Amino acid sequence: MAQRRKKVVAPPTTIRRLSIYFRVLGGLKALGETSTSSGDLANQTGFTAAQVRRDLTYFGSFGKRGVGYDVAQLRQHLASILRVNQDWRMALIGVGNLGRALLSYDGFKNHGYNVVEAFDIHPELVGKTINGLTIHHTRDIHTLFANEQIDMAIVAVPAENAQLVVDQVVDAGTRAVLNFSPAHIRVPDHVKLSNVDLTMEVEYLSHAIHSLKTIAQT
Amino acid sequence: MAQRRKKVVAPPTTIRRLSIYFRVLGGLKALGETSTSSGDLANQTGFTAAQVRRDLTYFGSFGKRGVGYDVAQLRQHLASILRVNQDWRMALIGVGNLGRALLSYDGFKNHGYNVVEAFDIHPELVGKTINGLTIHHTRDIHTLFANEQIDMAIVAVPAENAQLVVDQVVDAGTRAVLNFSPAHIRVPDHVKLSNVDLTMEVEYLSHAIHSLKTIAQT
DNA sequence: CATTGTGAAGAAATTCACAGCT
DNA sequence: AGCTGTGAATTTCTTCACAATG
Numbered sequence: 001m002a003q004r005r006k007k008v009v010a011p012p013t014t015i016r017r018l019s020i021y022f023r024v025l026g027g028l029k030a031l032g033e034t035s036t037s038s039g040d041l042a043n044q045t046g047f048t049a050a051q052v053r054r055d056l057t058y059f060g061s062f063g064k065r066g067v068g069y070d071v072a073q074l075r076q077h078l079a080s081i082l083r084v085n086q087d088w089r090m091a092l093i094g095v096g097n098l099g100r101a102l103l104s105y106d107g108f109k110n111h112g113y114n115v116v117e118a119f120d121i122h123p124e125l126v127g128k129t130i131n132g133l134t135i136h137h138t139r140d141i142h143t144l145f146a147n148e149q150i151d152m153a154i155v156a157v158p159a160e161n162a163q164l165v166v167d168q169v170v171d172a173g174t175r176a177v178l179n180f181s182p183a184h185i186r187v188p189d190h191v192k193l194s195n196v197d198l199t200m201e202v203e204y205l206s207h208a209i210h211s212l213k214t215i216a217q218t
Numbered sequence: 219m220a221q222r223r224k225k226v227v228a229p230p231t232t233i234r235r236l237s238i239y240f241r242v243l244g245g246l247k248a249l250g251e252t253s254t255s256s257g258d259l260a261n262q263t264g265f266t267a268a269q270v271r272r273d274l275t276y277f278g279s280f281g282k283r284g285v286g287y288d289v290a291q292l293r294q295h296l297a298s299i300l301r302v303n304q305d306w307r308m309a310l311i312g313v314g315n316l317g318r319a320l321l322s323y324d325g326f327k328n329h330g331y332n333v334v335e336a337f338d339i340h341p342e343l344v345g346k347t348i349n350g351l352t353i354h355h356t357r358d359i360h361t362l363f364a365n366e367q368i369d370m371a372i373v374a375v376p377a378e379n380a381q382l383v384v385d386q387v388v389d390a391g392t393r394a395v396l397n398f399s400p401a402h403i404r405v406p407d408h409v410k411l412s413n414v415d416l417t418m419e420v421e422y423l424s425h426a427i428h429s430l431k432t433i434a435q436t
Numbered sequence: 437c438a439t440t441g442t443g444a445a446g447a448a449a450t451t452c453a454c455a456g457c458t
Numbered sequence: 459a460g461c462t463g464t465g466a467a468t469t470t471c472t473t474c475a476c477a478a479t480g
Contacts, residue, residue, distance in 0.1 A: 011449065012422070019421040023400060037461065045402050049461090050451055057463060065457040065462040083424040101319035107400055107417035113424075152423060176423040182241060182325055184263050192426040194419045199325040201412045203237040204230070205370060205394040206301040206331075208410040211227075229471065255439065267439090268473055275441060283440040283479040 010058035017055050018078055020045050025075035037068035084111045091117040091150045091174075093165050094157035095125055095135055098180055102154055103131045115154070117144055121161065138165060145172035152176040159183035166193075228276035235273050236296055238263050243293035255286035303330040309368045309392075311383050312375035313338040313353055316398055320372055321349045333372070335362055339379070356383060363390035370394040377401035384411075 024044045028036055038049040045052075056062055062077050063069040079085055090108070092099055092115050102108070103115055118133045119141055120126060126137045136144055153169040155162055155177060162181035169177065176192045179185050182200075187193045242262045246254055256270040263270075274280055280295050281287040297303055308326070310317055310333050320326070321333055336351040337359055338344060344355045354362055371387040373380055373395060380399035387395065394410045397403050400418075405411045 013449070015422050015425050016415075016418050018425075019415075019418040020402070022421070023417070024402075038463095039461080046404070048451070050453095051449095053461090053463060054450075061463060063462050066460050067458065068461065081425060082421040083428050084421055086424070088420075088424055097319040097322050101315040102416070104315050105416060108420060111417065111421075113420050151427065152420070176427045178419055178423060184238070184242075186264070192423050194423050194426075196414060196416070196419055197234075197237075198320070198323060198414065199241070199329065200234050200237040201396055201414055202326060202331050202370070203240070203300040203302055203329075204233050205396060205410055205412050206304070206306055207233050207236075207299060208412075209369065209394045210301050231471070257439080266473070268475095269471095271439090271441060272472075279441060281440050284438050285480060286439065 099156040309335040317374040
């Protein structure tokens with residue numbers, strides 16, 4: 001112990017912004033742009049130039065002073081930091097409306113995130129094929145996860161079943177869970193959890209609209 | 219200028235947590251619980267007791283020292299802060315896979331967030347009925363928004379059309395936008411924007427899984 | 437005496453501002 | 459001359475710790 005400690009680890013907020021820079025760089029590349037700058041990235045993302053630069057410094061220095069960043073090169077660096085295009089194998093648990101929408105979500109497949117298994121608890125869905133995937137029963141999660149190495153589980157089941165399902169996928173060795181159910185999920189330290197909470201966003205907005213009125217008097 | 223300034227405005231993070239407390243209180247109420255505490259809420263949300271209390275102080279003091287909080291009463295306070303159950307009128311723009319899933323998302327309708335209009339640009343969808351809603355052409359946004367007072371727009375169109383669509387709904391008077399498209403959207407100050415970025419969450423996880431390996435050596 | 441509400445302290449994230457390269 | 463990379467300052471957010479109180 002008592003090791004020296006520099007500012008080493010990037011905040012979660014930085015990682016999420018990197019994902020956005022990565023996307024913008026993809027756009028620039030598609031347009032044939034070869035060079036960009038922190039100011040340009042700031043413009044296209046709504047963050048500040050200082051923040052763009054600060055975010056990048058957590059991982060290295062990728063630009064040339066006086067010049068800027070090489071689009072392809074910076075994009076490649078971010079791909080490597082974020083680990084995109086690494087043929088991630090994902091399983092979808094819960095093939096309801098939201099689950100089905102996620103199955104065909106372009107943003108996943110196009111970046112190396114492949115849904116390779118689908119599960120549901122409803123007997124009438126089990127055995128059916130959707131987007132080329134046979135739907136399995138959730139009771140078979142453990143067995144099938146063992147065969148196919150699954151890196152990430154997408155959980156889109158009702159709140160009351162969510163913890164149970166997550167326990168199963170964690171038990172089966174999955175190390176990342178993307179949870180869409182409106183429930184507080186507990187996972188052990190070695191598992192990473194990310195929540196997408198649609199109700200929360202809507203309620204945030206309904207609060208925010210209103211408080212504008214209150215603030216808008218200078 | 220040079221006005222005095224107390225800590226008055228709650229951070230956005232607080233608002234989002236309030237939404238989660240609200241949900242937990244709903245669960246407690248359903249179980250017949252009448253009383254709770256910051257410690258209990260902390261347990262059920264994964265935040266800390268101090269944070270629960272701090273979050274609440276931005277809006278008032280709702281508990282009794284030595285006792286805790288009345289479930290129904292605190293829930294009612296949060297409902298009022300978040301403005302749930304106020305019959306919000308929402309419009310969905312983009313009736314693709316994701317849009318359709320959102321149309322039938324229980325979390326919205328059950329809390330007074332009603333999708334009352336649906337729009338799409340594709341001629342083959344216009345005129346069709348889905349979940350009891352007739353799909354209109356996006357070109358009619360302005361006209362139809364004028365008739366029906368729309369409080370919030372849910373944007374689930376491809377990134378390349380997103381800004382255009384948002385400009386239209388903003389122009390039509392909407393003051394809140396929930397954007398699901400992977401694009402940086404600009405809105406004027408009087409409009410509130412919230413983004414749900416699925417790719418970002420997946421990339422966050424793929425980064426996080428990996429960095430665990432690096433950190434896990436003590 | 438258990439639990440709130442809150443100043444004060446601490447930690448984390450953002451922004452400033454400028455030296456250092458190209 | 460222009461843009462990066464980064465210490466330092468600042469702001470924002472979280473946690474501590476305890477007086478107040480039902």
